[in-house]
Amino acid sequence: MHYDVLIIGQGISGTFLSHCLLKSNLSFLIIDDARPNAASRASSGVINPITGRRLVKTWMIEELMAYAIKSYRQIGEDLGIECIQETKMIDFFPTPQIRDAFLSRYEADKTFLNLPENENNLRGYFNYDFGYGEIRPVYLINIQPLISSFRKKMFAAGKLLEANFKATKLKVEEHKISYNDISADKLVFCDGMESFTNPWFKNLPFAPNKGEALIIEAKDFYAEDVFKKGISIVPLKNNLFWVGSTYEWKFTNDQPSKTFCKKTETLLNQWLKAPFKIISHFASVRPATLERRPFVGFHPVYKNIGILNGMGTKGCSLAPYFAHQLVQNIINRSPIQREADVLRFEKMLRRS
Numbered sequence: 001m002h003y004d005v006l007i008i009g010q011g012i013s014g015t016f017l018s019h020c021l022l023k024s025n026l027s028f029l030i031i032d033d034a035r036p037n038a039a040s041r042a043s044s045g046v047i048n049p050i051t052g053r054r055l056v057k058t059w060m061i062e063e064l065m066a067y068a069i070k071s072y073r074q075i076g077e078d079l080g081i082e083c084i085q086e087t088k089m090i091d092f093f094p095t096p097q098i099r100d101a102f103l104s105r106y107e108a109d110k111t112f113l114n115l116p117e118n119e120n121n122l123r124g125y126f127n128y129d130f131g132y133g134e135i136r137p138v139y140l141i142n143i144q145p146l147i148s149s150f151r152k153k154m155f156a157a158g159k160l161l162e163a164n165f166k167a168t169k170l171k172v173e174e175h176k177i178s179y180n181d182i183s184a185d186k187l188v189f190c191d192g193m194e195s196f197t198n199p200w201f202k203n204l205p206f207a208p209n210k211g212e213a214l215i216i217e218a219k220d221f222y223a224e225d226v227f228k229k230g231i232s233i234v235p236l237k238n239n240l241f242w243v244g245s246t247y248e249w250k251f252t253n254d255q256p257s258k259t260f261c262k263k264t265e266t267l268l269n270q271w272l273k274a275p276f277k278i279i280s281h282f283a284s285v286r287p288a289t290l291e292r293r294p295f296v297g298f299h300p301v302y303k304n305i306g307i308l309n310g311m312g313t314k315g316c317s318l319a320p321y322f323a324h325q326l327v328q329n330i331i332n333r334s335p336i337q338r339e340a341d342v343l344r345f346e347k348m349l350r351r352s
């Protein structure tokens with residue numbers, strides 16, 4: 001069977017790439033092996049416009065957020081599920097210095113920052129000493145139901161093959177690729193961490209980043225906002241909450257560690273007033289990049305082999321926007337944003 005595009009991987013990147021191709025009436029097949037520790041399966045699904053201790057706006061956030069809202073609503077309508085919800089992040093100040101930093105940032109630029117009317121109104125739920133600020137709007141993506149319902153729909157339509165893709169079996173010709181009995185005009189890797197060892201793209205400056213998280217159950221807890229104090233608490237459904245995460249650049253394995261579990265449990269015991277129970281604990285590796293920008297576009301030598309990857313800590317906001325750019329590039333060769341275009345590493349890629 002011949003397709004316009006063969007896609008390897010159905011995390012958040014492969015999901016949006018296929019959704020855009022579907023909307024553009026291009027044919028595709030996804031090959032995905034549903035590995036349980038893929039980054040998208042560990043994600044809390046938060047789109048937070050503000051980053052770091054200096055509380056700066058994240059790269060391109062206005063454009064990315066506007067595009068993400070539209071895309072998650074659209075895919076949610078197509079799947080008959082709610083995929084995006086607006087909320088706010090309650091940012092507890094761990095020290096007086098961080099409180100001062102928030103206040104001076106707020107005075108300088110109020111976009112996305114806010115101060116509560118009454119700093120004491122969360123005392124029934126949390127122990128805290130130095131008050132809190134608010135980041136708003138923040139969006140919560142219902143990422144696990146989104147990925148699994150999209151998968152079911154694609155599988156039922158014969159557009160998804162549940163299998164492990166083996167790069168050694170791929171035949172690349174000038175205008176066509178073939179893989180077993182499948183052929184396509186183009187192939188796009190949306191395979192997350194697997195691209196680090198991919199024969200065509202392994203020379204790219206990836207910088208894997210490990211993150212761990214817990215799912216807790218807390219029955220008497222207030223579940224509307226996202227809460228942050230070093231770690232974040234993100235509401236899921238049915239009294240469940242995602243709690244995490246670490247950002248480790250140096251690690252020896254991708255497994256959950258006892259140290260994280262113990263440390264997080266201690267922190268929650270000091271911070272939360274409601275009792276909670278740990279339901280699960282998991283770890284994953286974010287496909288991050290050295291200069292913290294995604295990798296989007298086609299290989300300079302193997303021009304029908306492409307990539308949509310390097311989403312790092314921000315897959316939920318980057319994937320919809322750059323999937324759209326890549327599909328526009330496929331259809332009418334429109335340029336990919338310079339900072340994300342994989343051709344910025346042309347020399348490295350020519351060596352692969």
Ligand SMILES: Cc1cc2nc3c(=O)[nH]c(=O)nc-3n(C[C@H](O)[C@H](O)[C@H](O)COP(=O)(O)OP(=O)(O)OC[C@H]3O[C@@H](n4cnc5c(N)ncnc54)[C@H](O)[C@@H]3O)c2cc1C
Pocket residue numbers: 008009010011012013014031032033034035038039040041042043044045046047163164165166190191192193194210211212213244245283284285286287308309310311312313314315316317
């Ligand atoms: C703990 C944690 C929390 C996070 N929280 C957030 C958050 O709140 N907000 C946010 O925006 N981002 C968050 N992220 C980052 C986000 O998860 C990633 O940026 C994003 O999931 C990357 O998606 P992806 O589709 O590119 O890759 P992946 O999710 O890794 O998907 C790759 C897919 O390819 C498949 N695959 C790989 N190799 C093969 C092969 N050879 N054959 C077949 N299939 C293959 C895998 O099974 C998988 O389904 C978090 C990450 C972690 C680890």
